[in-house]
Amino acid sequence: MKHLVVVGNGMVGQRFVEALRSRDTSGEWRVTVLAEEGRAAYDRVRLSAFFDGVSAEELSLHTADDGVDLRLGEPVVRVDRERRVAVTGGGEYPYDALVFATGSYPFVPPVDGADLRGVFVYRTLDDLEAIRDHAKGRRTGAVIGGGLLGLEAANALRLLGLSTHVVEFAPRLMPVQVDEAGGAMLRRYVEELDVKVHTGTGTTAIRPRNDGDFGRQADSRGSVYGLVLSDGSWIQADVVVVAAGIRPRDDVARAAGLDVGERGGILVDTACRTSDERIWAIGECAAVEGRCYGLVAPGYAMAEVVADRLLGGQATFPGADMSTKLKLLGVDVASFGDAHGTAEGCLDVTFTDPATRVYAKLVLSDDAKTLLGGVLVGDASAYPTLRASVGGPLPGPPLALLAPESGGMGTGAGIAALPGSAQVCSCNAVTKDQIVDAIHEGCTDVPAIKACTRAGTSCGSCVPMLKQLLAISGVQMSKALCEHFDHSRQELFEIVRVRGIRTFSQLVTEHGRGRGCDICKPAVASILASLGNGYVLDGEQAALQDTNDHFLANIQRDGTYSVVPRIPGGEITPDKLIVIGEVARDFNLYTKITGGQRIDLFGARVEQLPQIWRRLVDAGFESGHAYGKALRTVKSCVGSTWCRYGVQDSVGLAVALELRYRGLRAPHKIKSAVSGCARECAEARSKDFGIIATDKGWNLYVGGNGGFRPRHADLFASDLSTEDLVRYVDRFLMFYIRTADRLQRTAAWIEAMEGGLDHLRAVIVDDSLGICAELDAAMARHVESYEDEWRATVEDPERMRRFTSFVNAPDTPDPSITFEVERGQPVPAMGERRPVVLGLPTMGVRQ
Amino acid sequence: MTDTLTERWEVICPQQRVEPERGVAALVGGAQVAIFRTYDGGLFAIDNRDPIAGANVMSRGIVGSRGDAPTVASPLHKQVYDLRTGECLDVPGVAVRTYPVRVRDGMVEVGAG
Ligand code: SRM
Ligand SMILES: Cc1cc2nc3c(=O)[nH]c(=O)nc-3n(C[C@H](O)[C@H](O)[C@H](O)COP(=O)(O)OP(=O)(O)OC[C@H]3O[C@@H](n4cnc5c(N)ncnc54)[C@H](O)[C@@H]3O)c2cc1C
Ligand code: SF4
Ligand code: FES
Numbered sequence: 001m002k003h004l005v006v007v008g009n010g011m012v013g014q015r016f017v018e019a020l021r022s023r024d025t026s027g028e029w030r031v032t033v034l035a036e037e038g039r040a041a042y043d044r045v046r047l048s049a050f051f052d053g054v055s056a057e058e059l060s061l062h063t064a065d066d067g068v069d070l071r072l073g074e075p076v077v078r079v080d081r082e083r084r085v086a087v088t089g090g091g092e093y094p095y096d097a098l099v100f101a102t103g104s105y106p107f108v109p110p111v112d113g114a115d116l117r118g119v120f121v122y123r124t125l126d127d128l129e130a131i132r133d134h135a136k137g138r139r140t141g142a143v144i145g146g147g148l149l150g151l152e153a154a155n156a157l158r159l160l161g162l163s164t165h166v167v168e169f170a171p172r173l174m175p176v177q178v179d180e181a182g183g184a185m186l187r188r189y190v191e192e193l194d195v196k197v198h199t200g201t202g203t204t205a206i207r208p209r210n211d212g213d214f215g216r217q218a219d220s221r222g223s224v225y226g227l228v229l230s231d232g233s234w235i236q237a238d239v240v241v242v243a244a245g246i247r248p249r250d251d252v253a254r255a256a257g258l259d260v261g262e263r264g265g266i267l268v269d270t271a272c273r274t275s276d277e278r279i280w281a282i283g284e285c286a287a288v289e290g291r292c293y294g295l296v297a298p299g300y301a302m303a304e305v306v307a308d309r310l311l312g313g314q315a316t317f318p319g320a321d322m323s324t325k326l327k328l329l330g331v332d333v334a335s336f337g338d339a340h341g342t343a344e345g346c347l348d349v350t351f352t353d354p355a356t357r358v359y360a361k362l363v364l365s366d367d368a369k370t371l372l373g374g375v376l377v378g379d380a381s382a383y384p385t386l387r388a389s390v391g392g393p394l395p396g397p398p399l400a401l402l403a404p405e406s407g408g409m410g411t412g413a414g415i416a417a418l419p420g421s422a423q424v425c426s427c428n429a430v431t432k433d434q435i436v437d438a439i440h441e442g443c444t445d446v447p448a449i450k451a452c453t454r455a456g457t458s459c460g461s462c463v464p465m466l467k468q469l470l471a472i473s474g475v476q477m478s479k480a481l482c483e484h485f486d487h488s489r490q491e492l493f494e495i496v497r498v499r500g501i502r503t504f505s506q507l508v509t510e511h512g513r514g515r516g517c518d519i520c521k522p523a524v525a526s527i528l529a530s531l532g533n534g535y536v537l538d539g540e541q542a543a544l545q546d547t548n549d550h551f552l553a554n555i556q557r558d559g560t561y562s563v564v565p566r567i568p569g570g571e572i573t574p575d576k577l578i579v580i581g582e583v584a585r586d587f588n589l590y591t592k593i594t595g596g597q598r599i600d601l602f603g604a605r606v607e608q609l610p611q612i613w614r615r616l617v618d619a620g621f622e623s624g625h626a627y628g629k630a631l632r633t634v635k636s637c638v639g640s641t642w643c644r645y646g647v648q649d650s651v652g653l654a655v656a657l658e659l660r661y662r663g664l665r666a667p668h669k670i671k672s673a674v675s676g677c678a679r680e681c682a683e684a685r686s687k688d689f690g691i692i693a694t695d696k697g698w699n700l701y702v703g704g705n706g707g708f709r710p711r712h713a714d715l716f717a718s719d720l721s722t723e724d725l726v727r728y729v730d731r732f733l734m735f736y737i738r739t740a741d742r743l744q745r746t747a748a749w750i751e752a753m754e755g756g757l758d759h760l761r762a763v764i765v766d767d768s769l770g771i772c773a774e775l776d777a778a779m780a781r782h783v784e785s786y787e788d789e790w791r792a793t794v795e796d797p798e799r800m801r802r803f804t805s806f807v808n809a810p811d812t813p814d815p816s817i818t819f820e821v822e823r824g825q826p827v828p829a830m831g832e833r834r835p836v837v838l839g840l841p842t843m844g845v846r847q
Numbered sequence: 848m849t850d851t852l853t854e855r856w857e858v859i860c861p862q863q864r865v866e867p868e869r870g871v872a873a874l875v876g877g878a879q880v881a882i883f884r885t886y887d888g889g890l891f892a893i894d895n896r897d898p899i900a901g902a903n904v905m906s907r908g909i910v911g912s913r914g915d916a917p918t919v920a921s922p923l924h925k926q927v928y929d930l931r932t933g934e935c936l937d938v939p940g941v942a943v944r945t946y947p948v949r950v951r952d953g954m955v956e957v958g959a960g
Contacts (some may be wrong), residue, residue, distance in 0.1 A: 231881075483913065505886070515868065515886050517911035517927070518920035543868035547907040547922035550869075555922055557903035805870040807860045814872075816879070816896075816903050 002096040012283030012299035013101030014041035019307035036075035079256040100281040104246035118224035142237035150243035177335040185359035202230040230702035232678040261287030270316040306550030332380035337373025339347040430455035482519040548627035558828040564626035569654035570597030579619040596633040622788035634658035639676030646676035648693030667740040688746040703750040734775035854955040870906035881906035891930035892946035
């Protein structure tokens with residue numbers, strides 16, 4: 001009789017033993033199972049049911065079998081392949097064949113305080129018992145990781161009566177299984193259960209109680225008190241569960257000299273045989289042809305393969321369907337096939353209905369004929385049919401398949417069959433009826449619908465449906481910038497760049513029609529300026545500019561202009577402050593500190609602008625480009641020079657960046673900020689690109705803004721050297737300038753980008769499009785050719801002539817401009833038209 | 848805006864001071880007039896006052912076209928006006944006054960009477 005040793009008695013090991021025993025009718029193998037855990041195999045998939053009151057006995061998978069020598073609590077510490085023995089603390093077990101079924105271990109990120117009391121992983125019944133015991137009498141809990149496991153753990157903490165937080169590094173929950181919109185829907189369900197969700201943020205440290213001041217070194221033997229997040233926020237938690245992923249347990253196999261996969265796991269072929277022909281590996285610890293599977297079904301398939309092989313069969317692992325259907329916190333979630341739409345040219349069909357709270361997405365081949373995969377959240381009743389159809393033709397019209405039975409969509413006609421009350425844009429609660437109305441009132445493209453209804457302005461996932469609605473309303477879809485060009489801004493940019501076009505006239509004659517308008521002219525002006533066509537008001541370019549660019553100042557409601565000198569990084573000398581004060585006094589300008597860390601002087605008439613600027617230029621000021629679609633400010637906090645918490649020189653970096661990118665014309669304005677530590681006083685995460693200092697360098701965030709729809713920037717890269725940081729920002733900005741739509745801030749640009757942040761990273765860091773050298777060169781040209789527009793203007797009498805109120809009375813100020821005094825400063829005299837400030841006079845402020 | 852109806856012409860400036868597809872403002876007998884030159888050399892004059900915003904800014908708008916109409920967009924809130932008629936193409940019922948305008952001996956003249 002041959003001797004078989006099985007290492008591990010988890011789900012797959014147990015299944016394997018059962019399969020072998022039931023087929024080995026002639027008793028070919030004597031089986032010893034060596035198990036680390038103190039209890040026999042149990043249903044790990046249903047582990048969380050333990051908190052619902054299901055006992056350990058009920059979860060057990062153990063079946064009594066006299067032919068199996070099961071040794072609990074006796075882990076294998078070493079395998080001696082030469083002598084063919086498995087070694088445990090209790091002795092040596094000779095083998096003819098050995099099967100590893102050691103599963104995975106939870107990955108714990110190397111953060112400070114991970115070893116504190118009260119920090120747990122979530123893998124075994126023992127873990128769950130320990131969590132339950134520790135949670136007694138405590139009130140708050142946090143889970144690190146918002147994947148499958150993390151959400152289960154969060155529910156567990158909730159059931160234990162803790163007020164619970166989930167922290168997920170990715171921008172959405174369950175990033176592996178669901179897409180952005182599915183993640184958003186899932187988030188609603190989770191938040192409804194009173195679990196607080198923090199996405200797009202990592203855990204920087206776990207802190208013990210009695211730590212005193214936030215930020216001080218932890219005494220890691222204490223009990224956990226909470227988490228410090230990478231955005232600087234703090235979550236109090238008496239119980240912390242780390243569910244940040246799993247890693248295959250290949251330690252013993254590795255030490256025995258067996259081959260392992262590139263990303264870990266015991267390397268096996270499709271027969272599940274390792275590099276040693278007597279040794280096999282199955283379940284989560286196995287890397288079949290290099291790939292590990294974190295689900296039980298593929299493990300079971302492997303168990304069958306090895307049982308067959310040991311009895312002389314030829315079975316091979318058929319590959320695994322990674323489809324999952326779960327009931328998480330009472331929510332159906334299913335993901336199947338190419339759920340993320342990675343196939344070339346594939347199409348997404350999405351359906352969102354907040355009323356029934358269903359989100360569904362189908363991924364179709366580029367000809368829309370073949371089903372490639374999908375995601376279902378909220379209602380997975382279509383899962384079996386759909387999963388069965390992967391790789392083949394769709395079993396019906398997509399929307400009919402996705403719509404919940406109760407939705408009453410009947411069979412077939414796609415979005416046309418949706419009831420008018422159905423919500424098409426769930427982010428902004430816009431119904432089909434509202435969108436159709438907007439179309440009838442004259443919205444003929446997606447931007448118009450966005451502007452008019454707000455549909456499509458958030459996650460963007462409903463945009464395909466907006467297009468369908470336009471199509472079925474008989475509207476021809478157009479990406480045209482305006483009536484003068486059929487091209488998008490991005491296409492025009494490429495035409496101008498590749499053909500080397502230098503004037504609007506040439507562009508509109510050769511590629512457009514008519515004489516342009518207030519939409520295409522400034523857009524083309526910006527393109528020409530981005531491509532380095534010199535002074536923005538020379539020659540024909542002058543005619544393209546918006547009034548702000550035309551007079552290099554911002555127009556105000558009464559026709560006067562404001563003046564904003566650049567104050568890089570918000571840093572200014574007393575002498576320069578005095579000059580600003582003197583200029584403001586001498587020209588009787590209203591003076592205000594802006595939200596951008598500089599000073600705005602209001603009420604300048606056209607003919608005063610050059611006089612004001614001559615004084616400012618002489619004192620060393622230059623244009624702040626407050627008027628341009630260009631870099632505005634790089635805000636800074638005091639940083640390490642003064643601040644007791646600062647870890648890097650944020651002012652120095654902000655000044656350098658502002659000087660590097662000043663004057664850079666872009667599809668929309670660009671703002672930035674640099675904070676000297678994670679406290680983030682410069683509000684960098686609300687900027688198009690924001691930088692936060694770390695101990696090791698800089699974290700770069702992109703795609704933030706305030707404004708109409710505030711959005712926090714996403715972490716793009718961490719701990720960068722200044723050199724790498726500048727290189728990435730250079731490319732980020734140039735890529736944005738090339739490809740964004742007109743008046744599209746970076747936030748909307750990234751959101752609309754196919755592949756999102758990952759794609760952006762691939763372009764900028766890995767040069768996936770092969771354009772980095774061009775982007776770098778374009779930025780180098782910008783930096784080199786920068787010239788202050790106001791200096792260039794005041795030094796040239798021809799250019800100065802533009803600045804008169806009246807062409808036939810150059811010395812006469814516009815008589816219609818008059819001021820009155822408010823709080824000691826001039827403001828437009830508007831008589832009846834002055835907006836009423838409710839309640840102000842009665843506030844009783846002492847001036 | 849035919850010459851015959853106008854008796855008094857006021858000389859404004861040399862023709863070149865009105866750049867193609869841009870405007871200038873002029874004081875004509877106390878009124879503020881915005882004068883524009885289109886790409887094909889056409890000259891137009893309208894009230895400088897934006898009737899919606901109430902500020903004298905029309906001369907600083909962007910000149911272009913909508914269909915066949917030569918246009919200017921108010922620099923404040925971008926409503927577009929037909930330079931030939933003064934009619935606002937975005938807000939029905941709103942219009943600006945137009946003035947006769949011509950070139951004589953290289954000088955731009957606006958009809959003031
Ligand atoms: C002066 C200032 C307000 C103040 O007194 O503090 C200001 C004033 C104006 N803002 Fe602003 N914004 C000012 C800071 C901000 C900020 C705060 C900041 O930069 O830290 C924001 C939110 C942050 C952001 O942009 O993401 C802000 C969001 C906007 C928006 C909305 C942008 C959006 O993406 O939704 C607009 C509209 C636009 O640009 O199209 C706008 C547009 C304007 C304009 C240019 C409107 C206009 O066309 O006339 C205002 C005229 C400025 C002028 O000088 O005549 N302003 N504006 C601030 C100038 C900062 C500077 O020194 O350059
Ligand atoms: C909470 C939770 C929920 C899950 N939900 C799902 C789900 O919904 N769907 C799904 O498909 N999967 C789910 N999984 C994953 C599923 O449980 C695993 O895929 C499955 O248990 C893998 O089986 P295994 O035998 O490979 O590993 P395990 O079940 O982990 O068993 C491995 C065993 O080997 C032991 N061992 C390790 N090293 C040694 C050694 N040197 N000597 C002796 N013994 C050793 C371990 O202690 C362990 O008992 C879930 C997992 C968890 C934790
Ligand atoms: S918030 Fe509005 S009113 Fe205030 S400065 Fe900004 S744009 Fe002007
Ligand atoms: S559904 Fe998110 S923007 Fe419409």
